[in-house]
Amino acid sequence: MGGTWAESASGDSVDVIEAATEESLGRAALGDARDIDRAVRAARAALDDGPWGRTSPAERAELMFRFADRLDAAAEDTATLVSRENGTPIALSRVANGIGPGETVRMYARLAAGLSTEEVRPSPHGATIVRREPAGVVGAITPWNHPQTLAVMKIAPALAMGCAVVLKPAPETALDAFVFGEAAAAAGFPGGVVNVVPGGREAGAALVSHPGVDKVAFTGSTAAGRAIGAESGRLIRPCTLELGGKSASIVLDDADLDVFTAGLGESSFRNNGQTCALQTRILAPRRRYDEVVGAVGQFARGLVVGDPLDESVTCGPMVSAAHRDRVLAHIDGALAGGARLVTGGGRPGDRDRGWFVEPTVFAGVSNSDAIAREEVFGPVVVVIPYDDDDEAVRIANDSDYGLGGSVWTSDEARGLDVARRVRTGTIGINYYALDPGAPFGGMKASGLGRELGPEALAAYTEYKSVYASARWLPEV
CATH class of the missing domain: 3.40.605.10 (Aldehyde Dehydrogenase; Chain A, domain 1)
Known part of the structure; x- marks a missing residue:
């Protein structure tokens, strides 16, 4: 100094x-x-x-x-x-x-x-x-x-x-x-x-x-x-x-799931889930719900958990033992509340050292559940069903937070219309990535x-x- x-x-x-x-x-x-x-x-x-x-x-x-x-x-x-x-x-x-x-x-x-x-x-x-x-x-x-x-x-x-x-x-x-x-x-x-x-x-x-x-x-x-x-x-x-944030990723009914899953690493799992703007609430149209759940689960299972200095690793450890335990407590709470575990749910069995948490996906979750409202700050996402675009926007906005967001669609104009209605500081259409040349920040809490x-x-x-x-x- x-x-x-x-x-x-x-x-x-x-x-x-x-x-x-x-x-x-x-x-x-x-x-x-x-x-x-x-x-x-x-x-x-x-x-x-x-x-x-x-x-x-x-x-x-x-x-x-x-x-x-x-x-x-x-x-x-x-x-x-x-x-x-x-x-x-x-x-x-x-x-x-x-x-x-x-x-x-x-x-x-x-x-x-x-x-x-x-x-x-x-x-x-x-x-x-x-x-x-x-x-x-x-x-x-x-x-x-x-x-x-x-x-x-x-x-x-x-x-x-x-x-x-x-x-x-x-x-x-x-x-x-x-x-x-x-x-x-x-x-x-x-x-x-x-x-x-x-x-x-x-x-x-x-x-x-x-x-x-x-x-x-x-x-x-x-x-x-x-x-x-x-x-x-x-x-x-x-x-x-x-x-903090608890942002929503809105998968519209015309979304290309290959495009969606290609962007999941940045939009929902970046930095082992330790990123405030991640979209950890994935909103899926009811008629494609199982398809979206399957795609998210498959993506999460494909993440490589391990030493962050290994070039092949895509999901490293949590920052500390205390933080790992907080993330695991959120997972245990969701399981106790009746959420359906799609994949993950605990510590990797092949890791005896390090503060690792398995990439975890929950289905059968309501937007009123604690796991859908509280910021976990780990590799944990939930998939929530909706009936139409209006309900998707309503669910996205039904949060104490408003920091990030994304809309996935084959019709960019439609996606832009939905994005404009979500109360959040940043939102992407078919991808989510910060632009240093544009303002970044949040609404509400x-x-x-x-x-x-x-x-x-x-x-x-x-x-x-x-x-x-x-x-x-x-x-x-």
């Missing part, structure tokens, strides 16, 4: 465990409220007293391009480390945690280079200069499931707007987070602009409530998001919250605000109106 490595104030540390082997990967220092205070003060000084607060958009862009290059140089090692920390299959990790972060930084560097910080508008009394200024010190709190992607979705637009950042990553993926500090220092950012403080709930709470923080950006559970939103409201502090796309810059911007004389108006 502050441009240098620092010992944690408490001396506490965490043993980061490899998800597939249950062996130690290393130890990471954990920060507490004192470390958060030091990091926020360093960020505040960089903005208020250091050179960062006086940089132009073009100067920020130049530093960001160098930052991206440094992230790229570490990409393969970072991707491998994340796969070992949280179980992400290596092919996915190379994109999400390897090359993706650098590309996101470059996208925002290009946007920064083209930023206009002032616009002059005529007013009844002369002219008004409308300024875009950085929001200030950003407290960024990120989870373990896509640690590099979700961190850079906050860091990059914040830096583009001239903010300073204090990143608090999750303890489970504390080791990979340090690449941001290393890359920022190597790129030449002034001390205090990028600060990394791994920590648990105490550190997160201290960051959210710190008086030197101007903006909070959080990705995580809806329960934690509610607490952060409440504290931010008390402090009159803006926050961006990207929270899935969050507040948007990340990605040019729209994300607004979350890190404060507007100031300067009332001036007409001499400032451009000549016509």
